[in-house]
Amino acid sequence: MRKFVLLAGASLALAACSAGEEEAAAPAAAEAADTEEGAAEGAAAELAAMPTEALSGESAAMAMHDRHEWFEELGDAFKVLMRASKSDAPDMAAVKEATALAEAKSNDLPGLFAPGTGPDAGKTEAKANIWESPDDFMAKAKDFQVAAAALNAAAQADDVDGFKAAFGKTGGTCKACHDTYREED
Numbered sequence: 001m002r003k004f005v006l007l008a009g010a011s012l013a014l015a016a017c018s019a020g021e022e023e024a025a026a027p028a029a030a031e032a033a034d035t036e037e038g039a040a041e042g043a044a045a046e047l048a049a050m051p052t053e054a055l056s057g058e059s060a061a062m063a064m065h066d067r068h069e070w071f072e073e074l075g076d077a078f079k080v081l082m083r084a085s086k087s088d089a090p091d092m093a094a095v096k097e098a099t100a101l102a103e104a105k106s107n108d109l110p111g112l113f114a115p116g117t118g119p120d121a122g123k124t125e126a127k128a129n130i131w132e133s134p135d136d137f138m139a140k141a142k143d144f145q146v147a148a149a150a151l152n153a154a155a156q157a158d159d160v161d162g163f164k165a166a167f168g169k170t171g172g173t174c175k176a177c178h179d180t181y182r183e184e185d
C-alpha cells in the first residue's frame with residue numbers, strides 16, 4: 001500500500017503542474033472510488049477533462065515527460081496484472097495494489113493531454129488526432145475508467161475469476177485507444 005500512496009502522490013503532483021483547476025477534483029474522486037459505493041457502482045468517480053489551455057516551451061516539454069512517466073507506471077502495474085492473470089494462485093495483495101493504482105490513474109488520464117503536447121511539440125507517441133477528435137478520445141478514456149473501476153472492485157473482493165475476466169476487458173480498452181491515438185514504436 002505504501003507504494004500506491006507514493007505513486008498516487010506523484011500523479012497528484014503531475015496533475016497540479018500540468019492541468020490546473022480541473023485536475024484538483026481527481027484525487028478526491030479517486031478517494032470516493034475507495035468507498036463501498038464508488039466500487040459497487042464502478043466509475044462513479046469524475047473523469048478529468050482535457051485541458052483547454054495550450055502549453056508551450058518548457059511547460060509542454062515537462063508535461064510530455066511527466067505523461068510518459070505516468071503511462072510507464074500504468075504499464076508496470078499492468079505487467080504485474082498480466083502475470084497474475086496467468087497464474088492459478090495469483091498474489092492478490094500485489095493485484096489489489098496494481099488495480100487500485102490503475103483505477104486511481106484512470107480518473108486522471110484526459111488531464112494529461114493539454115493542447116500543445118502533441119507530435120509538433122517534440123518526442124511523443126501521442127498522435128495529433130487526439131486534439132482533432134476530443135469527444136471520441138474522451139469516450140475511450142471513459143471506457144477505460146469504467147473497466148478499471150470494475151477491475152479494482154473484483155480484485156478488492158478477492159474474486160479471482162472476476163479479476164481475470166475484468167483484466168481482459170480493461171486491456172481491451174487500453175488497446176482501443178492506442179490503436180487510434182498512439183503512434184506505433
Ligand code: HEC
Pocket residue numbers: 064067068069071072074075076078102109123124125126127137140141144170171173174175177178181182183
Ligand atoms: C484514452 C486513451 C488511452 C487509454 C485508455 C490508454 N492509453 Fe496508454 N497511451 C495513450 C497515448 C496517447 C500514449 C502516448 C503518450 C505519449 O507518448 O505521450 C500512451 C502511451 C502508453 C505507454 C507508453 C508510455 C510512453 O509514453 O511511451 C504505455 C506503457 C501505456 N500507454 C499503457 C497503457 C495501459 C496499460 C493502458 C490501459 C490499462 C492504457 N495505456 C490506456 C493513450 C491511452
